[in-house]
Amino acid sequence: MTEIIFLVETDDDGGYVAQALGESIITQADDLETLKKEVKDAVHCHFPDETLRPKIIRLHIVKDEVFAS
Template sequence: MKEIVFLINEAEEGGFTAQALGESIFTDAETMNDLKKNIQEAIKFHFDNPADKPKIAHLHFVKDEVLAIV
């Protein structure tokens, strides 16, 4: 695997969450900089074999917005 995709959401209580697509990796943080660091650490610990570790992580930002219909 050369690349991995994370869905990034704003947490209701503040901060951000990140969940990998196709892998059991989930992390969160209060700031975007901390989230990026946590994603890198989570990837390191998730893949036992260094050859399996992705070289690139795509961060896909998801934003839910509510629109009232009048």
């Protein structure tokens, strides 16, 4: 695997939640900079063998907007 993708959504309590697509990895943080560090740490823990670890981490940030018609 050369790349892993995380779906990032805002948390109801504030901050962000990131969940990997196709892997059992989920983490959260109060801001995006901290979330990036948490995601990287989670990937390193999930793939302790460096040869199997994805080289690229992609964050797909989803933002819902609601407005009146």
